[in-house]
Amino acid sequence: MYHRPSGKTHLLNDASHHLLTELLRERKDLATIVAEFDPGDGSVETEQDLQRVRSMLFRLEQLGLIERL
Amino acid sequence: MTLDVAVTGKVSDLGASEFSSRIMTNGLGIRIGPFNAHIRVPIPAIQQALYCLYSDYPLQDLNSVFSFHAHLARTRKFPRLYRPLVRFSIDGRVPHEDMPLEQALPVLEWGMNLVIAMRSHCFLLLHAAVLEKRGYAILLPAAPGMGKTTLCSALAHRGWRLLSDEFGMIRPGTEELVPVPRPMALKNDSINVLRTFAPDAVISPPVQNTRKGTVAHVKPPEDSVQKQSITARAKWIVFPRWQADAGLSLEPLSRSQGFMMLAMNAFNYDLIGESAFRTVSKVVSASNCYRLVYSDLDEAIVCIDQLANNDG
Numbered sequence A: 001m002y003h004r005p006s007g008k009t010h011l012l013n014d015a016s017h018h019l020l021t022e023l024l025r026e027r028k029d030l031a032t033i034v035a036e037f038d039p040g041d042g043s044v045e046t047e048q049d050l051q052r053v054r055s056m057l058f059r060l061e062q063l064g065l066i067e068r069l
Numbered sequence B: 001m002t003l004d005v006a007v008t009g010k011v012s013d014l015g016a017s018e019f020s021s022r023i024m025t026n027g028l029g030i031r032i033g034p035f036n037a038h039i040r041v042p043i044p045a046i047q048q049a050l051y052c053l054y055s056d057y058p059l060q061d062l063n064s065v066f067s068f069h070a071h072l073a074r075t076r077k078f079p080r081l082y083r084p085l086v087r088f089s090i091d092g093r094v095p096h097e098d099m100p101l102e103q104a105l106p107v108l109e110w111g112m113n114l115v116i117a118m119r120s121h122c123f124l125l126l127h128a129a130v131l132e133k134r135g136y137a138i139l140l141p142a143a144p145g146m147g148k149t150t151l152c153s154a155l156a157h158r159g160w161r162l163l164s165d166e167f168g169m170i171r172p173g174t175e176e177l178v179p180v181p182r183p184m185a186l187k188n189d190s191i192n193v194l195r196t197f198a199p200d201a202v203i204s205p206p207v208q209n210t211r212k213g214t215v216a217h218v219k220p221p222e223d224s225v226q227k228q229s230i231t232a233r234a235k236w237i238v239f240p241r242w243q244a245d246a247g248l249s250l251e252p253l254s255r256s257q258g259f260m261m262l263a264m265n266a267f268n269y270d271l272i273g274e275s276a277f278r279t280v281s282k283v284v285s286a287s288n289c290y291r292l293v294y295s296d297l298d299e300a301i302v303c304i305d306q307l308a309n310n311d312g
Helices: A014-025 A030-037 A047-062 B016-024 B044-054 B101-119 B148-156 B189-197 B222-226 B255-264 B274-285 B297-310
Strands: B028-032 B035-040 B068-074 B085-090 B124-133 B136-141 B161-164 B167-170 B176-178 B184-187 B207-210 B213-218 B232-242 B249-253 B288-294
Touching: A014 A030, A014 A047, A030 A047, B016 B028, B016 B035, B016 B044, B035 B101, B044 B101, B068 B101, B085 B101, B101 B167, B101 B184, B101 B207, B101 B213, B124 B148, B124 B274, B136 B148, B136 B255, B136 B297, B148 B161, B148 B184, B148 B189, B148 B232, B148 B297, B161 B167, B161 B222, B184 B189, B189 B213, B189 B297, B232 B255, B232 B274, B232 B297, B249 B255, B255 B274, B255 B288, B288 B297
Parallel strands: B035 B068, B136 B232, B232 B288
Antiparallel strands: B028 B035, B068 B085, B124 B136, B124 B161, B124 B167, B167 B176, B176 B232, B184 B213, B207 B213, B249 B288
């Protein structure tokens, strides 16, 4: 993806791409995002999954691709 | 696509003596791809090599508007204390320090490449060799030392048309590669490798002890210079890597990998910005991407020919 404000190009993995696409559609909180990642078998929502999504969000924020509200 | 080019004969029409006389005094206008170059080189020692390397290029009238004026001259500072030097200047500016006189030819060639790389921002400039077969272009993007020019020179002497050994030049918004065929700089062992591989290749006398080791320049095939106004559409992107004793391998790459590797190889990707992003996207979307590891030039050529034949 090309980020106009910085002029940087970023190569996203599938998860980051999905996350960014969702956040561009509408603002969301962490719990909502994690819930949406849940395939429905209860395999998500562990503390480890929360941490994983949190670190992805933190990384996207660092790159200036999303903004914490 | 064919670009408009005004020509008034070619360098060899002048003959060696007239060529030398002109390039040493008022200079010569030469068409190189999309550029009108005015070149003045009052250095007798490299006249023969220059005439040989540039004999097929179209001449440009000296009243033309030139893309750049390249001048290489012997410097006269402290001639008794220091080795003789040459000074490269472009439009009257000197971009780097003076270099030893015996390196005059590589200094001129590097200087002209530098000018193209630093100024041609109406093009996206990928650091890649580019060749064409049946209207489609293969890009060979690589960092220095990966065997790009050796492979490119070999392909250019096995039926592929040379567009460039250094610049994948693309007008933003298209996937058309614009030719800028220039003498190809071989280094060190690759000089003898190409001599053996293509005994008909015309190669300038090797120059030793340059900052890149021993360097010799290969004359672009006549057909490539004659067709330098004909662009080619990208179809294959092959990232080559020469590795001693390695077995041949051609590994497909995802378009995402190809994109990032190609963009990182560009001279002016960041400068051009979003338009460069869209152009690389277009080129990669139109192409299949591979990583080629080779040690044997013949094997690599067969592999690339097969790719073009099966994927054409």
